[in-house]
Amino acid sequence: MNATEKFNLPVDGILDMFNSFTGHRQSPISAHAALQSTALTPLFQHPKVSSIPKTGMGIIKTVKGCWRRPNGRVTRRSSSSGNPHTVSTDRPSKKSLEQPEMRLSKPSNRHRVVVLGARRVGKSNILRRFLGEDYEEHYEPTVEDFYTKLFLIGGKAYQIDLLDAAGEREFPAKRRLSILTGDIFLVVFSLDDRESLNEALVLLDEIKAAKAKLLKCAHPAVPVVVCGNKADLGAHKVQVGRSEVGQILGEDVPFFETSAKSGSGLEGVFKALATLGGLPVETCPSRHQVVPIRTYRSLRGGRRGRRGTHGAQAAMDPLAQRPSFTSDLQMVLGSSIKHKKPEKCQIQ
Structure with a gap:
């Protein structure tokens, strides 16, 4: 008795059942020849099995109840009625996978606010x-935060993306790409840390240089607001005075002393960001009502919302994620082409 005859496993029965479904018949001789080609040597001898084990029958029943047709559809046979029904297995279109709230605002009403500054400045x-x-x-410590706030103001939809690129301090190329994709900038330093002011000034120069190179303009009009935070610490801890910062920045860059803890000065910062960025003043937190995302969708769809939800509305996108760096780079290149500039965009 040769090795093939000794290696008589339940596989023979399973192959016969598969062949009965597909309409192909294979003679025992060809089946044994296929096994011989694998050169398998049994470690022990299996007894002859005339029936298929339960595991094999489970596989057979699964395949019998669900088989694929050439048109990419699957026919399933109901266990209760026995009538087959067809289910499409085609991959859903990319459009159907998009979140509804991400398609609400027009591209012209979508803005990205990039927040830059040293560590621990607030x-x-x-x-x-x-x-x-x-x-x-x-x-x-923040590595990176990305938020999307959706607005419905005067019947128009607006989308503001907020990017805190704190983790890009040691990655100049990534930080430069974030700057190139930004529409509005908020540069923050701490009033009790003079070194943070020096870093803010370096970031201002980097923003202007990056936008000038992208737009091919020596002095581009970049919407930038500078914020001196931690005004609540008291005069004895403040190392940087308002007059000194005003002299350094000049009149072109709006400067505000703020306290994120008490909220003082922040209303002026948010209003300046809206004004410089061409956004409605209702985007300021004190000028709109925050509603759940479902209520926002209902209002945006033209259906009657909840009682008292008239006026400017806003909602947070719970699934907001920063676009990939490839998408950001494509956006930068598209902006360069739009302004009739070369396709190459150096971010390093």
């Missing part, structure tokens, strides 16, 4: 205030 808490959240006392 950038995250300023963003929390803009989002309508409370001040967070506990400090945790």
Whole structure:
């Protein structure tokens, strides 16, 4: 008895059942020849099995109840009625996977606010205030935060993306790409840290240089607001005076002394960001009502919303994620082409 005859497994029965479904018949000789080609050597001898084991029958029943047709559809046979019904297995279109709220605003009404500054200056808490959240006392270093706030103002939809690129301080190329994709900029330093002011000035120069190179303009009009945070610390801890900062920045860059803890000065910052960015003043936190995303969708769809939800409305996108760096780079290249500039865009 040769090795093939000794290696008589339940596979023979399973192959016969599969062949009965597909309409193909294979003789025992060809089946044994296929097994010989694999050169399998059994470690022990299996007894002859005339029936298919339960595991094999489960596989057979699954395949029998669900088989694929050439048109890419699957026919399933109901266990209760026995009538087959067809289910499409085609991949859904890309459009159907998009979140509805991400398609609400027109491209011209979509703006990205990029927040830059040194560590521990209060950038995250300023963003929390803009989002309508409370001040967070506990400090945790921010790697990157990205939020999307959706507005419905005067029958028009607006979308503001907020990017806190704190983790890009050691990655100049990534930070430069974030700057190139930004529409409005908020540069933050701490009034009790002179070094943070020096870093803010470097960031201002970097913003102007990047936008000048992208737009091929020596002095581009970039919407930038500078914020000196932690005004609540008291005069004995302040290392940078308002007059000094005013002399350094000049009259072209709006400057505000703020406190993310108490909220003082932030209304002026948010209003300046809206004015410079061409946004309605209702985007300021004190000028709109924050509603759940479902209510916002109902109002945006033209259906009657809840009682008392008239006027400017806003909602947070719970699924907001920063676009990939590839998408950001494509957006930058598209902006360069729009302004009839070369396709190459150096971010390093």
